[in-house]
Amino acid sequence: MVTVGIAGATGKLGRLVAAALLRLPSPPTLRLYVRDANKLPSWLSSAATVITGEADDRAAALKFAQGCSVIICTYLGPDQLMEDGQKVLIDACAEAGVPRYVASDYTVDYRPLKDGELFPKDPMRHVYQYCQEKQGVEGVHVMIGAFMDTWWSSFFGAWAPHEDGKGGTLRYWGNGDEVWEVSSYENTAEWIARVAVDEGVKGVVKFLGDRKNIHEIAAAMKAVYGFTPALEPLGSAADLHAAMHAKRDADPANYYAYLPMWYQYYMLNGSTLLVPHGADADKELMNKKYPDVKVVGYEEYMKMYSPKELSGAMMGVGEKAGL
The missing domain is CATH 3.40.50.720 (NAD(P)-binding Rossmann-like Domain)
Structure with missing residues (x-):
């Protein structure tokens, strides 16, 4: 046993x-x-x-x-x-x-x-x-990349819903072609469980729920919710690098004010990608090893929440399953 x-x-x-x-x-x-x-x-x-x-x-x-x-x-x-x-x-x-x-x-x-x-x-x-x-x-x-639940959160700052719940704005640094690699908490837990009981699994293993750039995410919102979100460019990757250091230098103790910017920068610059540019995702990822796990991508995740609920979904992780 x-x-x-x-x-x-x-x-x-x-x-x-x-x-x-x-x-x-x-x-x-x-x-x-x-x-x-x-x-x-x-x-x-x-x-x-x-x-x-x-x-x-x-x-x-x-x-x-x-x-x-x-x-x-x-x-x-x-x-x-x-x-x-x-x-x-x-x-x-x-x-x-x-x-x-x-x-x-x-x-x-x-x-x-x-x-x-x-x-x-x-x-x-x-x-x-x-x-x-x-x-x-x-x-x-x-x-597993970033947690999907965190990516949509107000903490991360990429998604800003309208108060009426009928639209919103996707904010992004870079040129908009950079991919965001994400997985939900629930998918992550399922993969961890299977890896744990699979005695042959050792070393680094990679799984992903989805990987899309900001334009593809906007298109997914259109498909699910029926509206196209506004896109708000915040500056280049170099601008982000300068801004995140300036914010930390100004108030180092205010950790959570600049922490999301650090994550965004090192995801956007490609250095932490699970599937490097030009690589074959099927060869890099182990998703197919456990086909019984129903993978939740951006669209599947959106279908579980209203546009307004997305920004707070991280706080209720597990509640839908009664956990």
């Missing part, structure tokens, strides 16, 4: 991954690692063994790892959690004999970057290297 451990199971992605695992034809045994078991929904706590502990608690992490076939990390938080907290889990895997560790990546391909470029991904790069060097533990790194 496969036993899957999920660290960070009280978060939205952790709950979605657990639900996806329990829906499999042969559900694995679940072990959960959380700080506060009271935050777990009853459907999940009753279906799993729950171990409580802080991210830096090595003894608790080792207890959690005992008996696991694979550990999935779904942490999301500050750099110390994303790097040091994951290293504690990887060390626990090595000590407990857990052969695979699914790192908390679920993002763009950060590997070509240098420290300080897309700085929120520095911890992921360091964890990737730590897995490469750790004896007895194979790292599994699931890359």
Whole structure:
């Protein structure tokens, strides 16, 4: 029997991954690692063994790892959690004999970057290297581009709906031909679940819900909603680079004011693409390995929400499924 451990199971992605695992034809045994078991929904706590502990608690992490076939990390938080907290889990895997560790990546391909470029991904790069060097533990790194739910959010700033809900504006940097690679939270959880129980999967694996440029996204909105959104160019990629640094220099503590600009820049310049320019998507992506996963692209995602609801959909991830 496969036993899957999920660290960070009280978060939205952790709950979605657990639900996806329990829906499999042969559900694995679940072990959960959380700080506060009271935050777990009853459907999940009753279906799993729950171990409580802080991210830096090595003894608790080792207890959690005992008996696991694979550990999935779904942490999301500050750099110390994303790097040091994951290293504690990887060390626990090595000590407990857990052969695979699914790192908390679920993002763009950060590997070509240098420290300080897309700085929120520095911890992921360091964890990737730590897995490469750790004896007895194979790292599994699931890359999915940006979260579709976040791309539409007011936080990201690409979509601005009209108050009447009957239209809106797509804002973009660059020339408009750059592709946005995205996957929904739900699809990501389904892919993570299948990778976790597929013992042969190791190293970097890439999945995508969709990849479109801003003009193609506008055309998709026309097809789904019956209106063509206004397009608002914000400047060139060089303009974005200058603006994001100026905003951070002016108020470094206001992290969330400039963070989306950093993501946009390193996605638009092509350095973090899962499918590089000119590459064959079928060869780069593993979507076809799990054909039972119903892939949600831009149009399918729009069909689940009204134009006005799109900008807040990220806050309700999992609610439609009762999670």
